[in-house]
Amino acid sequence: MTSTQSGNGAGALPRLDAADLVARAEAQPWHDPARYWGEHQTATAHLDPPIATLHWGALAWNAHDLLRRASGMPIRVASKSLRVRSVLDAVLAMPGFAGVLAYTLPEAIWLARNVPGRAGIPDVVVGYPSVDRAAIATLAADPLLAARITLMVDSVEHLDLIEAAAGRGAAPIRVAIELDASYEAGPLGRIGVYRSPIRTAAQARALAEAIVRRPGLRLVGMMAYEAQIAGLADNPRSATYGSLIRFLQRRSIAELRERRGEAVAAVRAVAELEFVNGGGTGSLETTSKDEAVTEAAAGSGLFGPHLFDHYRAFSPAPATAFALPVVRQPLSGMVTMLGGGWIASGPPGPDRVPLPVWPTDVRYLPREGAGEVQSPLQGPGAARLRTGDRVWLRHTKSGEISEHVNELHVIDDGAVVGSVPTYRGEGQAFL
Numbered sequence: 001m002t003s004t005q006s007g008n009g010a011g012a013l014p015r016l017d018a019a020d021l022v023a024r025a026e027a028q029p030w031h032d033p034a035r036y037w038g039e040h041q042t043a044t045a046h047l048d049p050p051i052a053t054l055h056w057g058a059l060a061w062n063a064h065d066l067l068r069r070a071s072g073m074p075i076r077v078a079s080k081s082l083r084v085r086s087v088l089d090a091v092l093a094m095p096g097f098a099g100v101l102a103y104t105l106p107e108a109i110w111l112a113r114n115v116p117g118r119a120g121i122p123d124v125v126v127g128y129p130s131v132d133r134a135a136i137a138t139l140a141a142d143p144l145l146a147a148r149i150t151l152m153v154d155s156v157e158h159l160d161l162i163e164a165a166a167g168r169g170a171a172p173i174r175v176a177i178e179l180d181a182s183y184e185a186g187p188l189g190r191i192g193v194y195r196s197p198i199r200t201a202a203q204a205r206a207l208a209e210a211i212v213r214r215p216g217l218r219l220v221g222m223m224a225y226e227a228q229i230a231g232l233a234d235n236p237r238s239a240t241y242g243s244l245i246r247f248l249q250r251r252s253i254a255e256l257r258e259r260r261g262e263a264v265a266a267v268r269a270v271a272e273l274e275f276v277n278g279g280g281t282g283s284l285e286t287t288s289k290d291e292a293v294t295e296a297a298a299g300s301g302l303f304g305p306h307l308f309d310h311y312r313a314f315s316p317a318p319a320t321a322f323a324l325p326v327v328r329q330p331l332s333g334m335v336t337m338l339g340g341g342w343i344a345s346g347p348p349g350p351d352r353v354p355l356p357v358w359p360t361d362v363r364y365l366p367r368e369g370a371g372e373v374q375s376p377l378q379g380p381g382a383a384r385l386r387t388g389d390r391v392w393l394r395h396t397k398s399g400e401i402s403e404h405v406n407e408l409h410v411i412d413d414g415a416v417v418g419s420v421p422t423y424r425g426e427g428q429a430f431l
Contacts, residue, residue, distance in 0.1 A: 028061070028317070029057075030055075030058055030317040030318055033358060033360060036318075037321075037357060037358035037392050038358075039414050040053060040055075040323070040358075040392060040411060041358075041390070041392075042414070043411045043414060043415050043416050044323065044409060044411070044416060047409065047416070048325070049322075049323040049325045049390050050324050050325070050338065050339055050404075050405070051322065051323050051405070052320065052321070052323075052401060052402075052404070052405040052407075052408050052409070053320065053321050053322070053323070053409045053410075053416075054084075054087070054303075054408040054409070054410050054411070054420070055318070055319050055320075055321075055411045055412075056410055056412040056417070057317075057412065057413075058304065058317035058318060058319035059087070059302060059303070059317075059319040061317050062301055062302050062303070062304050062316045062317055062319055063091055063094060063302055065301070065314065066281070066284065066298050066301050066302070067094075067096040067097075069284040069285055069288075069313070069314060070096070070288045070296055071285075071288045071289075072096075072288075073284075073287070073288040073293070073294075073295060073296050074096065074097070074098040074099075074294075074295045074296070075097050075098070075284075075298050076097075076098060076099045076100065076101045076125065076277060076295050076296070076297045076298075077091055077097055077099070077100050077101065077297075077298070077299055077302075078101045078127070078298060078299030078300070079101065079103060079107065079111070079299065079399070080101075080102075080103040080127075080399045081281075081299025081302070081303065081397075081398035081399040082299055082302060082303065082398070082399050082402070083399040083402035083403065083422055083423040084402055084408060084420055084422050084423070085111070085421075085423070085426065086420045086421070087302070087408075087420065088100060088111070089121075091302060092121065098123065098295070099121075099123035099124065099125065099295075100121050100124045100125070101127045101277070101299070102124050102125065102126050103126070103127060103128060103430065103431060104126065104130065104132070104135075104430045104431050105132050105135040105136065105139065105149070105151065106132065106135050106430055107423075107428070107431075108124040108125075108126050108149045109135060109138060109139065109145055109149065110428060110430075111124055112124045112144075112145055112148040112149050113142075113145065114144070120144075120148065121148070122148050123148060124148055124149050124150070125149075125150045125152070125176060125221065125223070125275075125277065126149065126151050126152055127152060127223065127225075127297075128152055129151070129152050129154065129158050129178075130151055130152075131158075133161070133164075133165040134165075136161075136162055136165035136166055137165050139151075139173065140165070140166035140167060140170030140171055140173060141170065141171075142171075143171045146170075146171035146172065146173060146174070147171075147174075149174065150174040150175065150176050150220055150221060151173060151174065151175050151176070152175070152177075152178050152223065153175045153176070153177060153178070153207070153211070154177065154195075154196035154197055154198050154207070155197065155207070156207070158175075159175075159210060159214060159217060162175070162216075162217065163214060163216050163217070166216060170216060172215070172216055172217060172218045173216060173217050173218065174218050174221075175211060175217050175219055175220070176219070176220060176221035176222055176223055176277075177196075177198060177207055177208060177211075177219070177221075177222050177223070177267060178195060178196040178198065178222070178223045178224065179196060179198050179204055179223070179259075179260060179263050180194075180195055180196040180198060180199045180224070181195075181224040181225055181226040181227070181228075181256055181260070181278070182194070182228060183228055183251065183252035183255060185248055185251070188248070191248055191252060192226065192227050192228035192252075193225075193227040193228075195225065198263075199259070200259070200262075201259070201262040201263040201265070201266040202266070204222070204264075204266055204267050205263075205266040205269070205270060208266070208267045208270040208271055211271070212270055212271050219267075219270070219273070220271075220274045221273055221274055221275040221276065221277065222263070222264060222267055222273060222277070223277040223278070224256070224260050224263075224276075224277075224278050225279070225280060225297070226253075226256055226278065226279060226280075226283055226287070227280070228249065228252055229252060229253060229279075229283040229286060229287075230280030230281060230287075231280060231281075231282055231307075232245060232249070232282070233245075233282075233307070233308070233309075233310035233311055234246050234249060234310075234311055234312055234313075235310045235311055235312045236310050237310070253286050256290075257290050260278070260290065260292050260293070261290075261291065261292040263292075264276050275294050275295050276292055276293050276294045276295070277293070277294075277295050277297055278290060278293040278295075278296060278297070279293070279296040279297060280296075280297055280298055280299075281299065281300045281301035281308065281316075282308065282311055283296075284296055284298060284301075299399070300397065300398035300399075301314070301316050302316075302319065302398075303316075303319050303320040303398045303399075303401075304316030304317050304318045304319045304320070305318075305320070305344075305394060305395050305396055305401075306318070306394045306395070306396060307351070307396050307397055307398075318357070320394075320395065320398075320401055320408065321357070321392050321393065321395075322342070322354075322393055322395070322404075322405070323392050323393070324337040324338055324339050324340055324375070324390065324391055324393065325338050325389070325390050326385050326386065326387055326388065326389045326391065327374070327387065328374070328376075328387065329385075329386070329387060330376065332383070333379075333382060333383040334365075334376055334377065334378045334382055335376070335377055335382050335385045335386075335387075335389075336375065336376045336377070337374065337375045337376075337377065337391055338373070338374060339372070339373060339374070340354065340370040340371055340374070340375030340393070341369075341370045341371050341372045341375065342354050342370070342393075342395060342400070342401065343370065343396075344395065344396035344397040344400055345397065345400065346396075346397075351396060352396050353369060353370045353396065354370055354393040354394065354395055354396065355396070356377065356381075356391055356392070356393050357392050357393060357394055358391070358392040359382075359384060359385065359391070360381050361379045361380040361381035361382075362377045362378070362379045362380075362381040362382045362385075362391065363377065363378060363379045364376070364377060365377075365378060377391065402422035402423060402424060403422075403423075403424055403429075404424075405422060405424065406421060406422060406424055406425035407419040407420060407421050407422060407425045408420050
């Protein structure tokens with residue numbers, strides 16, 4: 001196994017190279033639960049749970065599958081979906097991945113800054129507006145950071161705040177305009193997420209003109225995230241609901257392609273743009289076909305959480321998982337895990353809860369669910385568990401798993417080959 005050092009002493013990671021992927025792809029052990037989770041059990045037998053793992057073969061498969069689906073369009077890695085700096089470094093070393101989409105400005109500064117033993121990431125776009133005045137002042141005072149980091153804006157108020165925080169004589173601040181990509185579906189209301197107030201080409205051009213009139217700002221990009229396509233499963237268990245989703249997504253794709261194209265053209269008439277970012281893990285096929293877009297964003301598909309189990313176009317491998325110990329047997333056929341309430345963001349519901357995957361045939365108690373410090377389980381699989389055993393679970397989303405642990409234990413070739421710190425493990429909590 002060939003390894004490469006990744007991330008300021010973060011640990012030795014296997015390379016994500018295409019030649020090595022051939023053998024891994026042929027095996028695809030994640031399609032055999034007994035084999036895949038059995039390998040996790042054996043590899044981590046010397047570790048006491050709670051633990052979280054990163055299966056390197058599955059990560060490699062996911063990374064190359066994202067590139068395949070993007071059809072040659074560069075992919076900017078969404079850091080919120082990983083929150084592991086050494087994994088970001090390893091993925092960015094692969095041709096086809098370029099730059100990071102960060103979620104806060106302090107995080108972007110941390111990633112972009114050069115430190116002893118580690119060169120910072122040279123291209124970081126903050127995907128959400130920042131009103132952190134101290135962080136903006138830090139950015140403006142450092143020419144290297146100002147050259148590497150781009151802030152997201154969608155209003156004149158953002159421009160005013162950035163200029164006031166940056167102060168006079170600062171290096172020009174790179175900014176990008178976010179275009180709202182949600183879909184107005186008539187009586188069904190807005191489909192997607194509420195983000196930018198900029199929806200039309202005229203609005204985008206007006207903001208672009210306001211930016212270029214300010215010498216302290218430099219307009220370099222645009223972004224439009226189609227959450228209703230990228231983050232909404234198109235193959236749910238309900239066939240009727242699935243048909244409705246796919247109908248709305250087809251309409252949304254057509255509407256956004258026209259509206260985004262017009263908006264990008266309007267802004268390009270005002271300023272030269274370095275990038276137009278769009279999409280996410282669930283929309284790579286359609287986003288990569290949009291001629292107005294120059295790069296896609298993706299992150300969750302690298303770790304393969306169970307949110308993506310219900311898409312028709314792709315099926316990522318479960319590259320991350322976590323194990324919790326069985327600490328009680330309150331009744332025959334029932335066990336209790338320590339912890340478990342690693343709930344994902346979004347509308348509260350059963351699909352936000354970690355999914356027990358090994359042993360199979362276990363389920364939460366409806367009245368308790370996944371608890372903060374204990375989670376009872378029942379079912380045929382629970383009857384086979386004993387105190388001291390462990391249960392393997394998959395998180396609903398992606399990077400949020402990294403907020404619960406200090407490190408991910410890396411499994412490769414059936415063994416734990418090391419561990420890598422999460423943001424939390426490096427003492428960082430950005431949001």
